[in-house]
Amino acid sequence: MTVVAMATDYDRSSTNQSAVNQAAAEWLKKGAVAAVQVSLGTINILDLGSSTGKNSAQELRTAIETIQQAGERRDIVVTHIDTLANDWSQLFQNVTSLPNSYLAASPGSGVYTHGSAKSFFEQVAPSSSIALAYSGVSFQWMSQSRPLSDCWMSFAGTKDRDAYESNKQQAAQDWHKLLQQRANELLPGAYLIATGVTLKDSDSLQQLVIKWGHESWQEAKRQGLVSQQEYSSFAGGCWLRSREDWLAPLEADLRDSFELLKYQEGTVIDSHWLDYLDSSSADHDRAKILADAYCRYVFAVMGGVVSSHLVHRPQADVNRVLDAMKARFTDLAAQKPMRFEFPYVLIVLRRR
Numbered sequence: 515m516t517v518v519a520m521a522t523d524y525d526r527s528s529t530n531q532s533a534v535n536q537a538a539a540e541w542l543k544k545g546a547v548a549a550v551q552v553s554l555g556t557i558n559i560l561d562l563g564s565s566t567g568k569n570s571a572q573e574l575r576t577a578i579e580t581i582q583q584a585g586e587r588r589d590i591v592v593t594h595i596d597t598l599a600n601d602w603s604q605l606f607q608n609v610t611s612l613p614n615s616y617l618a619a620s621p622g623s624g625v626y627t628h629g630s631a632k633s634f635f636e637q638v639a640p641s642s643s644i645a646l647a648y649s650g651v652s653f654q655w656m657s658q659s660r661p662l663s664d665c666w667m668s669f670a671g672t673k674d675r676d677a678y679e680s681n682k683q684q685a686a687q688d689w690h691k692l693l694q695q696r697a698n699e700l701l702p703g704a705y706l707i708a709t710g711v712t713l714k715d716s717d718s719l720q721q722l723v724i725k726w727g728h729e730s731w732q733e734a735k736r737q738g739l740v741s742q743q744e745y746s747s748f749a750g751g752c753w754l755r756s757r758e759d760w761l762a763p764l765e766a767d768l769r770d771s772f773e774l775l776k777y778q779e780g781t782v783i784d785s786h787w788l789d790y791l792d793s794s795s796a797d798h799d800r801a802k803i804l805a806d807a808y809c810r811y812v813f814a815v816m817g818g819v820v821s822s823h824l825v826h827r828p829q830a831d832v833n834r835v836l837d838a839m840k841a842r843f844t845d846l847a848a849q850k851p852m853r854f855e856f857p858y859v860l861i862v863l864r865r866r
């Protein structure tokens with residue numbers, strides 16, 4: 515399976531994921547009310563694709579406060595799920611020490627944190643044990659993906675139709691499998707709440723970012739920093755689902771397992787990035803500063819994927835590759851006026 519390692523600066527660069535996840539807050543409250551109703555004893559909550567917990571510890575606080583404010587005194591166990599390569603130390607540090615984390619909000623009050631290095635394509639908890647499952651911007655990752663000859667990630671405009679179609683099929687199977695596993699774990703009546711990235715139109719920012727990413731990967735090859743074999747075997751590992759992709763299994767055989775409560779597409783505007791600017795910045799500086807910020811955001815995720823791909827190489831080589839890629843990426847991004855809009859999707863399902 516694809517091994518994804520989020521670079522350690524994910525925490526600094528994940529503000530737009532956080533903004534997307536806030537779209538789920540209202541549903542986390544509803545999911546929390548359902549969690550109390552469906553659990554017989556301990557209330558078990560899953561956080562799927564937690565990364566360092568910087569964002570999800572805050573979102574889960576919404577759910578846990580809802581449970582506690584209702585006067586509920588039963589124990590709550592939160593299990594964070596991510597891959598083996600995740601920065602688990604940072605997760606435990608964030609969950610225990612960030613002021614907006616669910617644990618900081620309720621110290622010593624019967625809320626327990628677990629971490630489990632498992633894939634969300636597997637069953638990660640005992641059957642019929644989970645009262646609420648949450649996932650922030652993680653289900654775009656595939657279990658495996660085929661490299662495309664002309665792009666570093668699956669992209670509607672690719673010329674490599676064979677690889678594109680095979681990744682499309684893989685992504686559909688992945689989503690189906692992921693849902694089947696949740697159907698096993700969730701108690702009847704429990705919610706699965708997920709946010710995700712989605713694709714809206716052909717010149718959306720993500721499509722540009724995919725192209726810039728590919729050009730930066732080509733740059734590493736052009737400079738002789740990666741071999742032909744390393745270059746052509748790289749696959750970005752993500753699939754950005756359309757509405758049809760998200761809903762397909764729910765309109766077919768998984769209709770009996772889940773009720774669709776909400777499907778919402780929207781756009782968040784991440785104003786946090788404007789913090790990088792001060793009003794005296796000249797226009798060309800502004801473009802560069804924003805391109806730098808955007809580059810950090812993209813490489814906080816994709817840097818980990820590139821490093822995993824080059825895991826056989828000394829770290830100094832990997833750093834040279836990443837530096838060359840980031841320089842190229844920033845140049846490309848600086849040529850384009852930056853927008854701060856991120857199309858997202860929110861999907862809420864109830865286990866029947």
Ligand SMILES: C[S@@+](CC[C@H](N)C(=O)[O-])C[C@H]1O[C@@H](n2cnc3c(N)ncnc32)[C@H](O)[C@@H]1O
Pocket residue numbers: 518519520528531532535562563564565566567569570595596597600632633634635649650651652655656657815
């Ligand atoms: C973009 S981060 C989102 C993190 C966090 N939930 C947030 O909202 O900021 C996606 C996370 O999904 C994890 N991930 C990718 N594939 C996975 C898999 N098969 N099983 C579990 N986690 C996975 C990655 O390691 C990464 O930490």
